[in-house]
Structure formats: structure tokens, C-alpha cells
Amino acid sequence: xxxxxxxxxxxxxxxxxxxxxxxxxxxxxxxxxxxxxxxxxxxxxxxxxxxxxxxxxxxxxxxxxxxxxxx
Numbered sequence: 001x002x003x004x005x006x007x008x009x010x011x012x013x014x015x016x017x018x019x020x021x022x023x024x025x026x027x028x029x030x031x032x033x034x035x036x037x038x039x040x041x042x043x044x045x046x047x048x049x050x051x052x053x054x055x056x057x058x059x060x061x062x063x064x065x066x067x068x069x070x071x
Contacts, residue, residue, distance in 0.1 A: 005055040007067070012050045021046065021066065023054055031056070033064045044069055 010031075014022040019035045033054055035046070046052065051070035057063070 004058055006058060006061075008054050008056060008064075009070075010052055010054050012046060012048050012052060015046075015048055023052065023064070023066070025054065029061075031062055031064050033066050036065050036067045039066060039069070 008025050008027065010023040010025040012021050013024050013030065016022065016032075019040065021033045021035075022030060023033045024030050031054070033052075035044075036055075039046070046066065046069055052066045053068035053070070054064040055067050
């Protein structure tokens, strides 16, 4: 894991095909996200309304990776 990635909190708005999701960040932005490998490996279910932690690349902040699902 690269330490330069930004982590932000958000809420799942919409579930899209092939494990992609539309996420609304706490800052108000809406971005497109995909599941991280561990969430896929352990088959963690993510539904609209779930709180998640998203990693954003400093180069493209319109796409991200979901790394954690909150309770």
C-alpha cells in the first residue's frame, strides 16, 4: 500500500455492475469506486447506504477503491 493515497469516508449511493459503486464522500463529491482485493476475497457484501472508507489516488480523485466497510 502506498502511503500517498488519500483516505476519505463516504456512503454507498448506488450499486453498479461488476463490483463498482457510486459513493458520496463526506465532502459532498460523488465518485466511482471498485472493491479492494480483500473485500472481494472474503466476499464482504456492500449495499447502498453502507458507510465505507475509500482510498483515492492523488492523480485522479474521481475514482477510488473501497478498502473498508463500516458498521
